[in-house]
Structure formats: structure tokens, C-alpha cells
Amino acid sequence: xxxxxxxxxxxxxxxxxxxxxxxDALVEKLGLSKGAxxxxxxxxxARIYAALGPAVEQSGGSAANTCAGIASFGGTAGxxxxxxxxxxxxxxxxxxxxxxxxxxxxxxxxxxxxxxxxILITPDAHRTMCxxxxxxxxxxxxxxxxxxIRAGAVTYLEGYLxxxxxxxxxxxHSAAIAHAAGRRVAFTLSDSFCVERHRDEFLAxxxxxxxxxxxxxxxxxALYETDDFDAAVAAVQPHCEITAxxxxxxxxxxxxxxxxxxxxxxxxxxxxxxTGAGDQFAAGFLYGLTxxxxxxxxxxxGALAAAEVIEHVGPRPETSLRKLASPILD
Amino acid sequence: xxxxxxxxxxxxxxxxxxxxxxxDALVEKLGLSKGAxxxxxxxxxARIYAALGPAVEQSGGSAANTCAGIASFGGTAGxxxxxxxxxxxxxxxxxxxxxxxxxxxxxxxxxxxxxxxxILITPDAHRTMCxxxxxxxxxxxxxxxxxxIRAGAVTYLEGYLxxxxxxxxxxxHSAAIAHAAGRRVAFTLSDSFCVERHRDEFLAxxxxxxxxxxxxxxxxxALYETDDFDAAVAAVQPHCEITAxxxxxxxxxxxxxxxxxxxxxxxxxxxxxxTGAGDQFAAGFLYGLTxxxxxxxxxxxGALAAAEVIEHVGPRPETSLRKLASPILD
Numbered sequence: 001x002x003x004x005x006x007x008x009x010x011x012x013x014x015x016x017x018x019x020x021x022x023x024d025a026l027v028e029k030l031g032l033s034k035g036a037x038x039x040x041x042x043x044x045x046a047r048i049y050a051a052l053g054p055a056v057e058q059s060g061g062s063a064a065n066t067c068a069g070i071a072s073f074g075g076t077a078g079x080x081x082x083x084x085x086x087x088x089x090x091x092x093x094x095x096x097x098x099x100x101x102x103x104x105x106x107x108x109x110x111x112x113x114x115x116x117x118x119i120l121i122t123p124d125a126h127r128t129m130c131x132x133x134x135x136x137x138x139x140x141x142x143x144x145x146x147x148x149i150r151a152g153a154v155t156y157l158e159g160y161l162x163x164x165x166x167x168x169x170x171x172x173h174s175a176a177i178a179h180a181a182g183r184r185v186a187f188t189l190s191d192s193f194c195v196e197r198h199r200d201e202f203l204a205x206x207x208x209x210x211x212x213x214x215x216x217x218x219x220x221x222a223l224y225e226t227d228d229f230d231a232a233v234a235a236v237q238p239h240c241e242i243t244a245x246x247x248x249x250x251x252x253x254x255x256x257x258x259x260x261x262x263x264x265x266x267x268x269x270x271x272x273x274x275t276g277a278g279d280q281f282a283a284g285f286l287y288g289l290t291x292x293x294x295x296x297x298x299x300x301x302g303a304l305a306a307a308e309v310i311e312h313v314g315p316r317p318e319t320s321l322r323k324l325a326s327p328i329l330d
Numbered sequence: 331x332x333x334x335x336x337x338x339x340x341x342x343x344x345x346x347x348x349x350x351x352x353x354d355a356l357v358e359k360l361g362l363s364k365g366a367x368x369x370x371x372x373x374x375x376a377r378i379y380a381a382l383g384p385a386v387e388q389s390g391g392s393a394a395n396t397c398a399g400i401a402s403f404g405g406t407a408g409x410x411x412x413x414x415x416x417x418x419x420x421x422x423x424x425x426x427x428x429x430x431x432x433x434x435x436x437x438x439x440x441x442x443x444x445x446x447x448x449i450l451i452t453p454d455a456h457r458t459m460c461x462x463x464x465x466x467x468x469x470x471x472x473x474x475x476x477x478x479i480r481a482g483a484v485t486y487l488e489g490y491l492x493x494x495x496x497x498x499x500x501x502x503h504s505a506a507i508a509h510a511a512g513r514r515v516a517f518t519l520s521d522s523f524c525v526e527r528h529r530d531e532f533l534a535x536x537x538x539x540x541x542x543x544x545x546x547x548x549x550x551x552a553l554y555e556t557d558d559f560d561a562a563v564a565a566v567q568p569h570c571e572i573t574a575x576x577x578x579x580x581x582x583x584x585x586x587x588x589x590x591x592x593x594x595x596x597x598x599x600x601x602x603x604x605t606g607a608g609d610q611f612a613a614g615f616l617y618g619l620t621x622x623x624x625x626x627x628x629x630x631x632g633a634l635a636a637a638e639v640i641e642h643v644g645p646r647p648e649t650s651l652r653k654l655a656s657p658i659l660d
Contacts, residue, residue: 054398054425054646057387068384087417087443091348095384113417316384 069283399613
């Protein structure tokens with residue numbers, strides 16, 4: 001078997017974020033679950049947009065953000081996801097390619113517009129997402145090149161993709177190719193409401209296909225229907241080689257063959273916008289994992305990347321993560 | 331004659347900005363005039379975009395930014411400019427309407443895409459613009475409703491519009507309507523290269539149609555082909571009722587029937603991005619002018635609005651200018 005030529009190949013929803021400040025009253029008035037990813041259709045998307053103030057547009061998408069983070073560490077990544085041949089699709093592709101992430105999925109020439117996620121940032125720095133999946137929802141197995149999957153040391157998959165029937169096949173197909181090539185499969189639970197929608201399938205996937213699992217406390221406890229984080233940690237361990245479970249300011253718990261590690265959160269001087277925190281934790285962790293670091297140091301890189309992204313608006317790093325990580329990496 | 335129902339009606343290029351950090355070497359390599367607005371065609375736009383790193387998209391356009399500033403002061407504004415019925419056109423319209431600016435120009439259903447301006451922000455906080463005018467260049471006299479012009483106490487026009495033959499007719503037409511209705515016409519020289527391209531027409535327009543002129547030092551000295559700012563001030567005075575001439579950290583010089591006033595710049599704690607400084611100066615000045623303030627206080631409002639916008643990335647206010655201005659207005 002040949003060696004991988006990329007650190008990570010990620011499959012996810014290709015999304016442009018529409019970032020707008022909002023107060024709690026607006027989140028409530030719009031009937032949104034605060035802190036969650038709310039799926040909306042085109043009409044609802046238009047209704048919510050009309051209620052928002054001025055916004056800023058910036059490339060996003062959970063797994064794509066993770067690719068951007070890996071590139072910022074100096075790692076190599078490829079992304080698979082579907083956009084339309086429209087302006088936001090062009091923005092999405094540009095922003096990934098300009099940082100060296102391989103992105104070759106052909107833009108759809110018909111069908112729904114490129115996905116957008118309106119992200120309401122409340123004064124407490126938390127974000128509530130309203131996602132119109134658009135073209136991203138049309139990802140299908142043919143969009144995933146087998147060669148690309150085989151090229152990645154890790155294939156990283158978004159739980160969010162489970163909201164799209166065709167994408168599920170693409171994911172199962174990719175996981176099979178990755179394992180046949182001797183690669184690892186990593187998965188993120190993405191969102192606690194997403195876990196509620198797909199619990200049984202997620203449990204089966206984790207048991208059979210997932211080598212590295214990412215989740216935050218709300219997601220992992222939702223998966224095992226418990227209020228007790230430690231019980232959830234105990235429940236997941238037998239099913240995965242490695243788990244990285246994040247707890248915001250409480251840091252993270254990493255479990256692996258070597259044991260269980262508690263990783264403290266990095267200090268944050270000014271919390272601005274939590275968008276992308278989980279995505280960047282995964283970036284740091286996967287960069288470490290694909291560069292031979294121990295699980296504990298992978299967790300430290302994840303905590304460092306998460307701390308950078310929550311100090312500014314937007315889901316991707318604005319500072320070189322490689323430089324920030326030099327005390328760990330050099 | 332009926333009273334105006336809006337403070338300002340502005341006509342300008344409807345543009346979405348693509349803001350990207352850049353270094354001086356990149357600006358030079360791309361063959362751009364640093365600090366200027368460089369007009370580019372679709373091919374050149376694509377070439378420059380491909381050379382830029384990740385960017386953020388945000389509504390811009392000089393006169394539209396001024397409308398946003400006037401709204402932030404609590405004033406009323408209408409905007410006229412042309413977008414396409416595409417995603418960036420939707421973003422542009424949303425961002426203006428969501429802050430209460432009247433924007434009714436119908437989106438074009440064919441022709442070029444909504445204008446975009448790539449703005450390269452160098453570490454010295456200066457910006458270099460590469461503008462693809464697209465749909466904005468197709469503004470024509472029919473796009474300007476006479477009723478709207480008559481509704482504004484001031485009709486505000488961008489010098490940038492002079493790069494578009496059809497728009498010139500729209501502007502001359504609007505100025506005539508405004509004056510016939512007893513309103514004032516304000517004009518900004520926009521950019522020193524723009525002045526070089528259209529010096530003779532600008533001189534004639536200022537002499538015949540312009541009551542309130544905005545320019546920065548580079549623009550007013552370019553207009554009169556002199557290196558001497560004071561000579562340029564003396565040259566323009568006989569041709570305009572009011573002039574507001576900005577000089578970055580040296581503040582501004584305002585001339586009016588009451589005399590000549592030197593307005594100090596507001597202190598700035600952290601200079602980030604000069605994009606929008608002139609636009610917001612005009613917003614403060616026009617808000618003051620349409621609310622009965624003396625020329626000197628109009629200048630102070632302008633300086634205050636300019637100081638706010640250069641402390642963050644992006645060309646429109648992020649803080650309520652009305653609140654910032656309460657020491658002057660209350």
C-alpha cells in the first residue's frame with residue numbers, strides 16, 4: 001500500500017457563512033434553538049435574512065473550516081463538498097484554494113444555490129446557526145473520488161452530512177475505501193440536535209467505521225441519552241480507538257490506547273465569537289495525529305487552535321497556527 | 331415647494347467589497363496603484379482574485395457607505411445604484427435596507443454581475459482597491475426616480491460614477507431636478523486618479539452644479555494641478571458654497587459662507603483599515619448639514635465618523651454614530 005500524500009481528506013457541507021450580530025430576543029422571536037444548527041428551507045432562509053441587520057459573508061462549513069485550520073498548521077488537506085456555479089460558490093472555492101487546500105469537486109451547473117448559513121452572534125459570543133443547505137445537500141457518491149480518499153492519512157466526516165440522504169451513501173462509500181487502503185476514519189457528531197435526529201445510525205457508524213471521534217459535551221451526552229459526561233465517556237470508549245471530547249472552558253477529555261487525558265482549555269483574553277471552535281479543535285488534533293504526536297499533545301494543539309478562533313469573528317484562523325503552536329511542535 | 335422627506339439621496343456604484351489582507355509586495359506584483367481605486371475588467375478581476383488569500387465579503391460602494399453612516403447617525407437616506415439579481419446583489423440590498431436606507435433600484439435581470447471591489451489591506455492600514463464595475467456601470471437615467479431626488483434635502487453624487495458614460499446623464503439629470511426643487515447638490519471627487527481621468531468635466535460640474543464639495547488632499551490638489559493644498563483651497567472656494575477637504579491625520583478644512591474652519595482629526599486608538607474614511611466623513615458632515623448645524627460642527631461629526639470606521643475592518647460603522655456624537659448633538 002502506498003503512503004498517504006495528504007494529512008486529511010474531509011467531506012462536508014460547502015457553506016458560506018452570513019455573520020450578523022443579534023440579541024437573544026431576536027433569536028427567540030425567530031423561533032431558533034440558541035447555540036444549535038437550525039436547518040431552514042429557502043423561504044425560511046429569506047424570512048430570517050430579512051430580520052437580520054447588516055452582515056458579513058465569509059467561507060465556512062464545519063469540515064472545510066477544519067481543512068483551513070490544518071493548512072494553517074502547515075499540514076495538507078483536501079476537501080470534498082458541493083457548491084453551485086454562483087458567486088458564493090466561487091467565494092467558497094477561492095478561500096479554500098488560496099490557502100492550499102485541494103478542492104476539486106465540480107460546481108453544480110443547475111439546482112439549488114450554494115449553501116449559506118446565517119450565524120447570529122449574541123453578545124455572550126455564542127452563535128446560533130440557520131443553514132440553507134442548497135447545493136451542499138446534493139452531494140452524491142460520484143462526487144467523492146476514490147483516489148483522493150486513498151491519498152489522505154485520515155478521512156474526516158461531518159455528522160451534519162447525515163441530514164442528506166445521498167450524502168450518507170457517499171460517506172459510507174468513503175469510509176470503506178479509506179479502511180481498505182489502511183487509512184483512519186474520523187467523524188464529528190457536529191451538533192446535539194443532529195445527534196437526536198440520527199442517533200441510531202450514528203451509534204452504528206461509530207461502532208463499525210469510526211476510528212477517531214470528535215464531539216462536544218452536549219453531543220456525546222445526547223448520543224448516549226445521559227446527563228452524565230463521565231458516563232458518556234465510559235460508554236463511547238469501547239467503540240472507538242480515539243475520542244476527543246470537548247467541554248468549552250473546561251477543556252477536553254481525550255481517550256486513546258494509552259489512557260484518558262484531561263486537556264485544559266487555553267486561556268482566552270477576549271471571547272468574541274465561538275463559531276468554529278469545534279472545527280479548529282479537530283484541526284489541531286488531526287494535525288497532531290497525522291504528524292506522530294501523542295494523544296495528549298494532539299489535544300493541546302486542538303485547544304490552542306480553538307482558542308485562536310474564538311477571539312475573533314469568523315470560523316477560520318486569522319493567525320498562523322503553526323507559529324502559535326511552536327512551543328509544542330519545535 | 332414641499333419640504334424634503336429624506337436627509338440625503340445618494341447616487342453611486344452599488345458594490346460588494348472583497349476584503350483581503352495583503353503586503354506591499356503583492357500590491358506591486360499585481361501592478362496596482364497603492365491607495366487608489368484601480369478599475370479592472372472581468373478577466374483582470376479573476377487574475378487578481380486568484381492571487382489573493384482568504385477574503386471577507388461585505389457591502390460597500392462609496393455613496394452607499396455614506397448612506398449607512400447617515401442612518402447610523404439616525405438620519406434618513408435613500409440610495410440609487412444598480413445591482414444584478416445575483417447573490418452579491420442580494421447581499422448589497424439587504425445590508426442597506428436592514429439599516430433603514432431606502433433602496434428601490436430594480437436589480438438587473440441580465441447583463442454583468444453585481445460589482446465587486448477587491449480591497450487589499452496592507453499592514454499600514456491603507457487600502458488599495460480593484461473594482462470590477464459590472465452591473466453598476468449600467469446605471470442609466472431611467473434608474474433615477476425624479477420623486478426620490480425631490481424627496482432629499484441633499485442629492486449626493488460620487489465622482490466614481492464618471493467612469494460610466496450612461497451614469498453621467500443620470501447625474502446631470504438628477505442635479506437639475508434637485509436644483510429645480512430647491513435642494514442642494516453635493517459631490518465627492520472620490521479618487522485622485524478618477525480626478526485625472528475627468529478633470530475638465532469635474533471642474534465644469536463643480537462650477538455649475540455642486541453646492542457642497544467633498545475631497546481629500548490628493549484629490550483637490552489633483553483637480554487644480556498643484557502641490558500646494560492651500561492654493562487648492564483658495565482655487566475651489568469661489569466655485570462652491572461649501573467645501574469639506576480632508577487631510578487624514580491632519581484633520582479637515584471646511585470652507586463656507588461663514589469662513590474657513592480647521593477641524594482636527596479625532597484621536598484613533600488603533601488604526602486598522604482606512605477603507606470608508608472619506609465616505610463616513612461625508613456621512614457626518616451631511617447629517618450635520620441637514621440638521622441645521624454650523625459648518626464647523628458638521629466637520630466635527632465627519633471627523634468623528636471617519637475615526638470610528640478606520641478602527642475596524644470594513645467601510646461602514648459598527649458602533650452607533652448617534653451615540654458617539656452625543657457630546658456634539660445633545
